[in-house]
């Protein structure tokens with residue numbers, strides 16, 4: 001794990017000293033938007049028109065933020081028009097690499113060895129973390145965005161006029177509710193598991209875990225009479241929650257010490273997780289062995305032996321019965 005400083009790679013672990021043992025995720029650096037006509041989006045500069053075969057996505061199959069973009073690429077039928085590379089699951093001193101291994105799809109553009117090469121290609125003096133996902137523009141040779149929440153909003157609609165599949169996961173009438181759910185779920189749950197796992201003081205860990213499980217309890221009640229978070233249709237809020245829930249019992253319970261309960265202990269959350277997993281195409285976006293290799297194999301400070309636990313056994317394909325809530 002490390003970062004680039006003026007385009008030079010430096011190997012260092014997250015600094016939690018300056019924040020009293022708490023892990024604070026840094027803002028993403030590239031914030032441009034692909035739009036139907038190439039006009040500027042809500043941040044960044046214009047010039048990124050939605051066109052088939054123009055963009056390339058760099059991901060890790062382990063990363064819950066990158067997973068969002070893989071799901072949207074799949075559900076919106078963008079696989080033939082947006083190419084994709086997958087980094088090696090292990091991320092240690094050199095950061096993410098394209099070394100051969102489980103799930104790896106090499107970089108067809110630069111044949112890069114390291115993911116940081118892509119950041120340097122976009123900006124030779126880049127300073128910052130080297131994260132997935134990255135949306136790369138093959139026409140202007142730069143990074144459009146490295147912010148997953150914005151990449152999925154682009155994938156949701158920008159390519160509709162050039163052949164994407166129908167489907168709007170953030171329709172205008174639900175947008176305020178989706179944004180409110182995201183604002184609640186991101187700090188407490190999506191990033192909450194990381195705040196627990198990367199904490200370096202007992203207090204920081206305790207606070208993160210308590211907030212995490214309080215939020216899961218709230219959602220368990222919410223899903224009692226709603227099939228999905230906003231009701232009877234799947235929205236962006238569901239996909240953003242899904243990528244954390246699907247990793248929870250295999251990784252976050254053990255590796256990040258989020259062990260008050262497992263997702264299989266919550267009847268509604270567990271049924272809901274299976275329901276989303278069983279949506280056509282989604283199972284293909286989930287790779288639990290790769291995901292376990294990443295977390296248990298990469299974080300030296302948390303798991304210095306790199307031993308990967310064998311379990312748990314989880315049957316995401318078991319019937320969930322939640323279609324009975326469809327009209328609520």
Ligand SMILES: N[C@@H](CCC(=O)N[C@@H](CS)C(=O)NCC(=O)O)C(=O)O
Nearest residue numbers: 063064065129130131132146147148
């Ligand atoms: N805000 C970013 C966060 C992405 C992120 O933190 N990705 C992690 C993997 S799960 C990463 O690449 N970390 C490498 C690092 O921090 O050095 C997004 O949502 O796109």
